[in-house]
Amino acid sequence: xADTKKARAxxxxxxRRELPGSFSVEESARRVGNYKWIEMKLFEALGGWVATVPxxxxxxxxxxxxxxxxxxxxxxxxxxxELREMNQDRLTVxxxxxxxxxxxxxxxxxxxxxxxxxxxxxxxVLIPHKxxxxxxxxxxxxxxxxxxxxxxxxxxLQDEFxxxxxxxxxxxxxxxxxxxxxxxxxxxxxxxxxxxxxGGIAGPGSIGTSYVSAEEVQEVPA
Amino acid sequence: MRKIYPADLLAxxxxxxxxxxxxxxxxxxxxxxxxxxxxxxxxxxxxxxAPDAARTLMHGIFVGEVQALxxxxxxxxxxxxxxGPEDTPFALKLDMARxxxxxxxxxxxxxxxxxxxxxxxxxxxxxxxxxxxxxxxDPVLRLTGVNRALEGLAIDVFNTMKEFGDVAxxxxxxxxxxxxLADEVTHVKMGSDWLRRLTETDKERRxxxxxxxxxxxxxxxxxxxxxxxxxxPIKLAxxxxxxxxxxxxxxxxxxxxxxxxxxxxxxxxxxxxPQPSA
Numbered sequence: 001x002a003d004t005k006k007a008r009a010x011x012x013x014x015x016r017r018e019l020p021g022s023f024s025v026e027e028s029a030r031r032v033g034n035y036k037w038i039e040m041k042l043f044e045a046l047g048g049w050v051a052t053v054p055x056x057x058x059x060x061x062x063x064x065x066x067x068x069x070x071x072x073x074x075x076x077x078x079x080x081x082e083l084r085e086m087n088q089d090r091l092t093v094x095x096x097x098x099x100x101x102x103x104x105x106x107x108x109x110x111x112x113x114x115x116x117x118x119x120x121x122x123x124x125v126l127i128p129h130k131x132x133x134x135x136x137x138x139x140x141x142x143x144x145x146x147x148x149x150x151x152x153x154x155x156x157l158q159d160e161f162x163x164x165x166x167x168x169x170x171x172x173x174x175x176x177x178x179x180x181x182x183x184x185x186x187x188x189x190x191x192x193x194x195x196x197x198x199g200g201i202a203g204p205g206s207i208g209t210s211y212v213s214a215e216e217v218q219e220v221p222a
Numbered sequence: 223m224r225k226i227y228p229a230d231l232l233a234x235x236x237x238x239x240x241x242x243x244x245x246x247x248x249x250x251x252x253x254x255x256x257x258x259x260x261x262x263x264x265x266x267x268x269x270x271x272a273p274d275a276a277r278t279l280m281h282g283i284f285v286g287e288v289q290a291l292x293x294x295x296x297x298x299x300x301x302x303x304x305x306g307p308e309d310t311p312f313a314l315k316l317d318m319a320r321x322x323x324x325x326x327x328x329x330x331x332x333x334x335x336x337x338x339x340x341x342x343x344x345x346x347x348x349x350x351x352x353x354x355x356x357x358x359x360d361p362v363l364r365l366t367g368v369n370r371a372l373e374g375l376a377i378d379v380f381n382t383m384k385e386f387g388d389v390a391x392x393x394x395x396x397x398x399x400x401x402x403l404a405d406e407v408t409h410v411k412m413g414s415d416w417l418r419r420l421t422e423t424d425k426e427r428r429x430x431x432x433x434x435x436x437x438x439x440x441x442x443x444x445x446x447x448x449x450x451x452x453x454x455p456i457k458l459a460x461x462x463x464x465x466x467x468x469x470x471x472x473x474x475x476x477x478x479x480x481x482x483x484x485x486x487x488x489x490x491x492x493x494x495x496p497q498p499s500a
Contacts, residue, residue, distance in 0.1 A: 040303065040312075043319050048223050048299025050322065051292035051353070054233035056329075056343075063291045063326030066298060070319030077312065110223040112233035 021142025022208075028146060029083035031137060033091025034202040035156075036076035038099070040092070042126065043069035045107045054112045055174070058119070061166055068159040075152040082148060095203025102126075102194040116174050117187045123167025124184070125191040129201050131160050136207040225300045229354045232292060237344035238285075246349040264453045265382060267390040276386060277341040283379060284332035285348040290376075291325035293356025293368055294318045301361050307424075310361045314420075317412045321369075324405045331398050338394055355438050362420050366431035369413025371438035374463060374476075376406045378448050381459035407466045414467025439479055446484020450477045454484075 011017070023031070046066040053059050080088045094100050106121035138153045175181055200206025234240070265275055297318040301310035336342060352372050358364040380403040387396030421428030442448060448456040458480070460473055 040315075044298045044315070045223070047295030047297070047319060047322055048227070050295035051227050052223065052231075052233050054235050056235060056288075056333075059233075059288070059291065060326040060329050063295060063322040063329075066295060067319045067323035070298070070316050073312075074316055107223050112231075 017143035019142060019144050021146055022140040023137070023142075023146065025083055028137075028141060028149060029080060029085045029091055031133075031202045032076050032079050032083060032149065033085070033088075033093060034095045035134075036073050036080070036088075036092045037094050038103075038126075038130065038201045039069045039073035039076060041103045041107075042122065043067070043073060045103075046122070048107070049118050052110055052112060053115050053118065055115055058115055058170055058174075061170060065163050065166070068163060072152075072156045072159065075156065079149060079152060095201070095206075096198060098194065098198035099201065099203070102191060102198050105194055106191055116171065116180060116184050119167055119171045119174070120184050120187050121191050123164055123171060124188050125195060126201075127160055127164045127167065129195055129206070131157065131164065133201045133206040134160065140208065223299070226357060226359060227296055227300075229350045229357055232289070232350060232353060234348075239344055239347045241347040241349045243349050243351045243354075246347070263455060265386050265455050267386070272390070273340070276383075276390075277336075277339050278346055279379070279383065280332065280336055280339050281341055281343075281346040283376075283383070284329065284336055284343070286352050286372075286376065287325055287328040287332050289350060289353040289356070290368070290373070291322060291329055293353055293364075294321040294325055296356060297361065297364060298322070300359075311420075314361070314365075314416055317416070321409055321412070324409065328402050328405065331402060335395065335398055351441065358434065360427075360431075362417065362427055362431045363434045365413050366417050366435045367438045369409050370417065370468075371435045371442065373406055373409040373413065374439075374466070374468070375442050375448060375456070377403065377410060377462045377466065378456045378459045380406055381462060382456045385457075403462065407462050410463070410466030410468075436475075436479070439476055440483065443476075443480040443483040445487035446480050449480030449484060451481070451484070454480070 043066050046062045046069065050059055050062050050066070053062065077088055077092075080091060085091050094103070106126060109117040109121070134153050134157050138150055138157070141149060143150065171184065175184055263269065265279065266272065269275065295318075297310070298315050301315075302308070303310060303312050303315060305311055333343070352368070355367040355372060356364055358367060380399045384396050384399035384403060387393070387399060417428065417431055421431065446454060448454060448458060450458050458473065458477055463473055464470075
C-alpha cells in the first residue's frame, strides 16, 4: 500500500457481481410474500406435530426445526416493507389454491403411527421444493440491488439443507419393511402431484422454465 | 391434524409410565402428598435420600420439558395468526417457536443429565398436568398458565437444582441448570410481556388470565412443595423472577399460596396419622 492516492477500481478483480437481475421489486416482493406464507405453514405444522409423534428423537428434531422455519418467516416478514410492501399481510399469501391443497394434505396425518407420512411430506417433498425455489431466486436476482434478499436466502438455505439431511436420515431410520417403503413412496407421490399442480412454493415459475418458447426456437439460425 | 390436541393422546414410547394427577398427589412418595408420607423437605446433599430425591426431580424436569415442548408447539398450530381479539399475533407465534427450540434443547440436556445422575427414562412416572394447562383454548390464558405459572416454577426448580449441584460438588449439574435457568427467565418474560400487551384494553381478560395463573400456581404449590421456608424442597427464586417481569406483590402472593398449601397438607397429614388408642 505504497500510494493511498492511487486510483482503485470500485469492484475488486474477484468481485463478479452484476447489476442485472430477473426480478423487479414487485416480483421479488411477491415471491417473498409466498415464502413467508409457506414458512409459517411449515413451522406451525411442525409445532403441532410434536405432541403427536411418539419417537423422542423425532419429537426433539421437530421442535428444533420448528424454530428454523419461524425464523425464516420472520426474515421474509421484515424484508417485505423493504420491498415497498408496507402491509405485510397483503402479500403473505399462497401463490394459488393448489398450494393450499398441498399444505392441507401435508398436515393431514395426526395419528402416532403416521410419523413416516409426516416426515415424508416435509422432508421429501416440501423442503426439496423450497430449496429449489430459494436457489432459483438466489441465482437469478440482482447480486447488487437485491443483496439483502440474497443474504436471507443464504441463511434460509443453510437451514434447509441441514434440516433436509436430518429429516431424510430420520425417515431412513424409521423405514424397516417393504410395506413402509411403499407407504413412504405412496404418500410422497400423492403430495408431489399436488405440488406439481401448484407449480412450486411460489406458483408456476418457482424455478423458472427450462424450455425455450416457440419464438425463441424460430430465432435459432438454421 | 386437529386444533387442540387432548392431553390423554400425547404420543409416547413404551418406556413412559403415565400417572393421573390424582394418583400422583395420592402417592406418599410425592413431596407434600395428601396421603401422608414424609412431607416436604429441602433438597440437600445431607439428606439420606438425596441422590434418589435428586434423580426423581431430574426425571420430573425431563418429562416437564417434553410437555413444555409439546405445549409451545401446539400454540404455534392451534390458533389463527392475526391481530384480532380472537387471533394470535405473528410475533407471539415466533416466540412460541423459539420456545420449542429451547424446550427441545432442555429435553436433550435432561436426557444427558438423567444418564449422568444414574437414572433413566421410565424409572419414575409422568403426570401430564403441565400439558393440560397448555390446552387452554384462550391463548392469553394458556400463555399465562404455562409461561408465567409453570415456567415460573421451572425458574424455582432450576435454581434449586443449580444450588444443589453447587453444594453437592456436581459442576456438570450446576452448569446445565444455570443455562436452562437463563432460558426459563426468557420464557417467563415472554409470558409477562404478552399478558400485558394482549390485555392492555381488556382488563376482564387480564383478570381471567391471572386467575388461571393463580389456580395453576396453587396446584403446583401443593403441600408447600415450592415456597420460602427453610425446608421448602423448591425455593422461590425471587431474583430471577424479578428479571422475568414479576413484581414484589406477585411474589408475596405466591409465597402466601405456598404457606397456605403447606399448612393444609400438614393438617391433612395429621388427620390421616394413626390416633393413639384410648
